[in-house]
Amino acid sequence: MQLTHQTSTAQGTSIISTQDVNIFYGSFLAVKQINLDILRNKITAFIGPSGCGKSTLLRAFNRLNDLIVGARVDGTISYKGRNLYAPEIDPVEVRRQIGMVFQRPNPFPKSIYENIAFGARINGYRGDMDELVERSLRQAAIWDEVKDKLKQSGLSLSGGQQQRLCIARAMAVQPEVILMDEPASALDPISTLRIEDLMQELKEQYTIIIVTHNMQQASRVADMTAFFNVELTDGKRSGCLVEYDKTEQIFQNPQQQSTQEYVTGRFG
Amino acid sequence: MASPPQISSTPQSIFRPNAKHREAISKIFRIICAIGLGIGLVVLGLLLVDVFQDGFARLWQPGFFTGNASRFAQKAGLRTALLGSVWLLILLLLISVPIGVGAAVYLEEYAPKNRLSQFIEINIANLAGVPSIVYGLLGLGIFNELFGLGPTLLSGALTLSLLILPLIIVASREAIRGVPQSMREASYGLGATKWQTVSNHVLPYAIPGIVTGVIISVSRAVGETAPLIVVGAVGYLTSNPGLLRRFSALPIQIFDWISRPQAAFTNTAAAGIIVLLALLFVMNGTAIYIRNRFSTFR
Amino acid sequence: METPNPVSLSIRRERTLEKSVTRGIKEKIIALVLLGCALVSVLTTLGIILTLFEVTVEFFQEVSFAQFFLDTRWTPLFADQHFGIWPLINGTLLISAIAMLVAVPLGLAAAAYLSEYASHRLASTLRPALELLAGVPTVVYGYFALTYVTPLLRNFIPLDVFNALSSGLVMGIMIIPTVGSISLDSLRAVPSSLREAAYGLGATKMEVTTQVVFPAALSGIAASIILGISRAVGETMIVVIAAGQQPRLTLNPAEQVAAMTAYIAQVAAGDTPRGTIGYKTLFAVGSTLFLITLLLNIISYLIAQRFREVYD
Ligand SMILES: Nc1ncnc2c1ncn2[C@@H]1O[C@H](COP(=O)(O)OP(=O)(O)O)[C@@H](O)[C@H]1O
Ligand SMILES: [Mg+2]
Numbered sequence: 077m078q079l080t081h082q083t084s085t086a087q088g089t090s091i092i093s094t095q096d097v098n099i100f101y102g103s104f105l106a107v108k109q110i111n112l113d114i115l116r117n118k119i120t121a122f123i124g125p126s127g128c129g130k131s132t133l134l135r136a137f138n139r140l141n142d143l144i145v146g147a148r149v150d151g152t153i154s155y156k157g158r159n160l161y162a163p164e165i166d167p168v169e170v171r172r173q174i175g176m177v178f179q180r181p182n183p184f185p186k187s188i189y190e191n192i193a194f195g196a197r198i199n200g201y202r203g204d205m206d207e208l209v210e211r212s213l214r215q216a217a218i219w220d221e222v223k224d225k226l227k228q229s230g231l232s233l234s235g236g237q238q239q240r241l242c243i244a245r246a247m248a249v250q251p252e253v254i255l256m257d258e259p260a261s262a263l264d265p266i267s268t269l270r271i272e273d274l275m276q277e278l279k280e281q282y283t284i285i286i287v288t289h290n291m292q293q294a295s296r297v298a299d300m301t302a303f304f305n306v307e308l309t310d311g312k313r314s315g316c317l318v319e320y321d322k323t324e325q326i327f328q329n330p331q332q333q334s335t336q337e338y339v340t341g342r343f344g
Numbered sequence: 345m346a347s348p349p350q351i352s353s354t355p356q357s358i359f360r361p362n363a364k365h366r367e368a369i370s371k372i373f374r375i376i377c378a379i380g381l382g383i384g385l386v387v388l389g390l391l392l393v394d395v396f397q398d399g400f401a402r403l404w405q406p407g408f409f410t411g412n413a414s415r416f417a418q419k420a421g422l423r424t425a426l427l428g429s430v431w432l433l434i435l436l437l438l439i440s441v442p443i444g445v446g447a448a449v450y451l452e453e454y455a456p457k458n459r460l461s462q463f464i465e466i467n468i469a470n471l472a473g474v475p476s477i478v479y480g481l482l483g484l485g486i487f488n489e490l491f492g493l494g495p496t497l498l499s500g501a502l503t504l505s506l507l508i509l510p511l512i513i514v515a516s517r518e519a520i521r522g523v524p525q526s527m528r529e530a531s532y533g534l535g536a537t538k539w540q541t542v543s544n545h546v547l548p549y550a551i552p553g554i555v556t557g558v559i560i561s562v563s564r565a566v567g568e569t570a571p572l573i574v575v576g577a578v579g580y581l582t583s584n585p586g587l588l589r590r591f592s593a594l595p596i597q598i599f600d601w602i603s604r605p606q607a608a609f610t611n612t613a614a615a616g617i618i619v620l621l622a623l624l625f626v627m628n629g630t631a632i633y634i635r636n637r638f639s640t641f642r
Numbered sequence: 643m644e645t646p647n648p649v650s651l652s653i654r655r656e657r658t659l660e661k662s663v664t665r666g667i668k669e670k671i672i673a674l675v676l677l678g679c680a681l682v683s684v685l686t687t688l689g690i691i692l693t694l695f696e697v698t699v700e701f702f703q704e705v706s707f708a709q710f711f712l713d714t715r716w717t718p719l720f721a722d723q724h725f726g727i728w729p730l731i732n733g734t735l736l737i738s739a740i741a742m743l744v745a746v747p748l749g750l751a752a753a754a755y756l757s758e759y760a761s762h763r764l765a766s767t768l769r770p771a772l773e774l775l776a777g778v779p780t781v782v783y784g785y786f787a788l789t790y791v792t793p794l795l796r797n798f799i800p801l802d803v804f805n806a807l808s809s810g811l812v813m814g815i816m817i818i819p820t821v822g823s824i825s826l827d828s829l830r831a832v833p834s835s836l837r838e839a840a841y842g843l844g845a846t847k848m849e850v851t852t853q854v855v856f857p858a859a860l861s862g863i864a865a866s867i868i869l870g871i872s873r874a875v876g877e878t879m880i881v882v883i884a885a886g887q888q889p890r891l892t893l894n895p896a897e898q899v900a901a902m903t904a905y906i907a908q909v910a911a912g913d914t915p916r917g918t919i920g921y922k923t924l925f926a927v928g929s930t931l932f933l934i935t936l937l938l939n940i941i942s943y944l945i946a947q948r949f950r951e952v953y954d
Contacts, residue, residue: 172534384819
């Protein structure tokens with residue numbers, strides 16, 4: 077399975093790129109030999125059966141795996157040309173520029189206002205906080221629903237609202253890249269559609285990478301799609317990148333048989 | 345296939361039917377277990393009844409709360425002991441809570457998996473099993489003698505603080521462990537540093553659990569007598585307590601009264617016990633209230 | 643950077659990826675302070691060991707090991723000085739033995755009832771009630787032993803006013819939760835598949851409990867008992883108040899005895915200036931007490947560790 081996953085520069089400039097990335101949990105190789113370029117101001121979808129290491133790779137992009145004891149990254153992940161795992165790089169700074177929205181909405185058990193303000197405050201934001209809160213909530217298309225109850229707990233919202241609050245929270249820090257790990261998997265269809273619409277608007281200013289199990293979602297929102305699969309080597313299961321291309325290409329004219337099987341639902 | 349295999353000699357014939365008999369024994373066993381549980385509770389009840397019978401009347405005699413120590417059982421009051429216990433309580437909170445919670449945060453959020461951390465953990469587990477009177481000797485040797493504090497309130501408070509530190513650490517760690525990992529991830533994901541995450545999210549989330557644990561630990565110290573005897577608390581104090589003065593405390597005063605030969609002091613001691621138990625009851629009740637109140641909130 | 647809304651991306655502009663020195667230092671300092679808090683526990687242990695042993699060494703410069711371990715009398719403060727530790731150990735062990743005779747059966751019965759018989763609801767009410775026993779200050783137990791249990795028992799058996807029996811009995815009640823709670827946890831940790839297998843063979847509930855569940859939880863139970871002994875050995879106020887102050891070699895529970903802890907409390911309550919032999923005996927006895935409880939705690943810990951390995 078030899079493929080170059082480098083995408084032509086004609087499609088855009090790359091903001092994150094990986095070279096021969098292997099990610100381990102202890103001695104377990106969870107993800108192996110990843111080479112891909114994430115394009116700036118595009119939406120990239122990661123698809124593939126569960127357990128193939130999509131979350132693992134995504135969390136390596138903003139060094140959130142640092143929190144897991146025993147997790148280790150081999151190879152190079154560079155962001156704007158800088159190796160994210162170089163010793164002089166501060167993971168805290170990385171996460172400020174590469175934000176994250178999680179699978180389960182996880183608002184802080186604080187007021188809606190505080191949920192937004194926290195990130196800005198720790199990032200040294202000195203502007204008008206009320207304005208930033210409003211703008212972030214508007215960008216996340218939730219302002220109208222919460223504007224009268226900013227003092228209420230973030231937990232009082234519905235699941236879909238909570239997830240949009242989390243998106244607003246991520247945007248308040250003004251990252252360049254937003255990582256979304258199955259952001260809609262816990263949500264109802266209407267909330268899901270709202271979030272997809274939202275992503276289209278956001279891509280003007282942000283680069284978005286979204287992990288999704290939902291083929292329609294990937295084909296609806298993503299410019300680029302990467303298909304991952306589990307490969308068995310010496311009886312061990314490791315995730316690998318099978319195919320990475322423009323979304324239409326992946327869905328209409330995949331080069332690999334396993335991609336074909338997966339996107340047409342004849343798989344797992 | 346000539347004949348079906350012989351399986352007819354079923355076990356019934358070999359085994360004597362005894363199910364009824366065994367069931368009966370089992371029922372008796374159940375009752376014995378229940379009695380075992382009951383005895384402890386009954387004794388607790390007896391103890392409370394005994395103390396109330398002995399001390400309830402004495403409790404309401406004039407001057408019991410406001411009087412100083414006295415040679416006469418009828419005049420003896422709790423004032424200095426109560427003041428001493430209140431002082432101790434405040435000092436304990438000031439000393440042991442920051443250190444205990446700090447240690448818990450370190451062990452849960454900061455400690456790398458190395459020898460030092462393991463050593464600290466073993467240490468804490470071990471300290472929880474050291475007899476309280478040994479802490480008294482520690483206080484006597486270090487605070488009284490080495491630091492030159494002498495038999496003072498401060499020395500007693502420091503000693504009790506060390507005594508309850510392991511309890512506070514264990515309770516706080518448990519509370520911190522109850523904070524969902526998703527809270528930490530959300531915070532780190534926004535670019536928060538470790539301390540920002542801990543101080544803004546982990547600790548606030550864990551506070552009800554920590555407060556509950558702290559109150560229970562401190563109430564344990566409030567009932568401690570032995571280490572205070574060793575560092576020099578006394579039951580005949582008539583002056584107000586001060587940080588660097590000799591001091592008394594509720595259990596010390598009770599012990600002093602119990603040790604008096606005159607029978608009348610029995611009632612005074614029992615009245616003192618009622619006050620001590622009431623204080624502990626209120627403290628633990630508060631702790632349980634906080635725990636229930638905030639756990640349903642989640 | 644070209645952006646449609648310059649205000650909206652105000653934070654983005656002043657960004658680096660590099661570690662910031664000031665923030666690094668601040669976080670380091672905080673980490674160090676927290677480490678310092680954790681190290682207080684290590685200092686406490688060190689403090690205990692150093693103070694105990696420093697004075698104990700002084701003690702043994704005056705008193706020989708032979709005097710300490712071979713003499714059968716303990717009268718360090720009398721004109722006729724003897725420094726034999728055995729009478730104090732005798733007192734401690736006698737009372738502890740009585741206490742364990744109470745605490746083990748009652749604690750295990752309570753644990754068995756709460757784990758195997760009581761409904762979840764009932765157990766969650768009764769367990770904290772039982773644990774109240776551990777929350778009663780020991781000075782209160784001492785009072786109870788002296789003013790209630792001893793007079794009560796004296797109706798039936800001849801007893802000294804101060805005696806090992808009533809302090810042992812009351813101490814046993816105090817230790818029920820120590821034995822009971824830890825045993826309860828280990829009984830509950832026994833997988834229910836084991837019970838079902840036994841029921842499947844037609845065993846009664848008692849047979850399952852005593853022949854399947856208890857053996858499976860044995861190391862947890864053993865650990866709880868040893869921890870209980872350690873509690874008994876280290877307990878002070880009950881024995882000071884109700885067992886008396888007379889160090890003697892006896893196995894008669896009706897007599898007055900002195901436990902190690904009681905000796906320490908009694909002598910420390912009087913004035914014993916540093917440097918006097920009285921002061922030194924406090925630490926010599928304290929060291930002995932500390933070593934005994936430490937040993938028990940280590941054994942209990944090791945047993946409990948094994949138990950954990952079995953079920954993980
Ligand atoms: N914290 C962890 N520790 C050890 N193994 C993990 C951890 N997280 C995930 N894994 C393993 O890594 C592999 C990839 O997991 P993940 O990245 O979550 O897959 P996906 O998101 O594609 O479903 C799986 O085999 C999973 O069991
Ligand atoms: Mg995943």
